[in-house]
Amino acid sequence: MKEPRWLDELEMAAWQGFLEAGNRVTRRLEQQLKDEAGLSHPQYEILVHLAEAPGGEIRMTELAERLITSKSGLTYQVGQLERRGLVRRRACPTDVRGVFAVLTEEGRELLRTAAPGHVATVRETLIDVLDREELAVLARALGEVGRRLRD
Incomplete structure (x- = not known):
């Protein structure tokens, strides 16, 4: 068996900082969304993706891929949103197994009211803590990590 490449001090600091x-950012966002909109962060992201989609609807399999989550996890979250009247599901007319998640007007309205507080918390916990150069480095670095893991 090959000897592991242990992390040096800088690498360990980067990993632990990440x-x-x-x-901490995730915890703060979860709390803000729960307190102000009664949503979990995954539920908020579902509403965002649906709002950005043509007609406010996306196939569930595509939505799971975009959110980087399991189909069962997405089904649970969409079920929670559906119970609140924020999302509905409809069958795909061309594929009997296909299901679309559809944003309702109530979901669109909740997203409109939740977004300003969410963005303010994103700014407070991450964006405004860093200067423009640090943001550029972070965007490039995390973008590269994401690209490599996608491929």
Whole structure:
């Protein structure tokens, strides 16, 4: 078995900083969305993707891919949104197994009211903490990580 390449001090600091920052930002966003809109962060992201889609609808399989989540996890979250009248499901007319998630007017309205507080929290916890150069480095670095993991 090949000997592992242990992390040096800088690599460990980067890894631990990534973990802590990611967890703390996620926790803060979850709390803000729960307090102000009664949504989880995944539910908010579902509404965002649906609002950006033509006709406010996306096939569930495509939505799961965009959100980088399992189909069962997405089904659960969409079910929660559906119970609140924020999303509905409809069958795909060309594929009996296909299902679309569709944003309702109530979902669109909740997203309109939730977005300003969400963006303010994103700014407070991440964006405004960094200067433009740091943001550029972060965007390039995390973009590269995402691209490599997609491929």
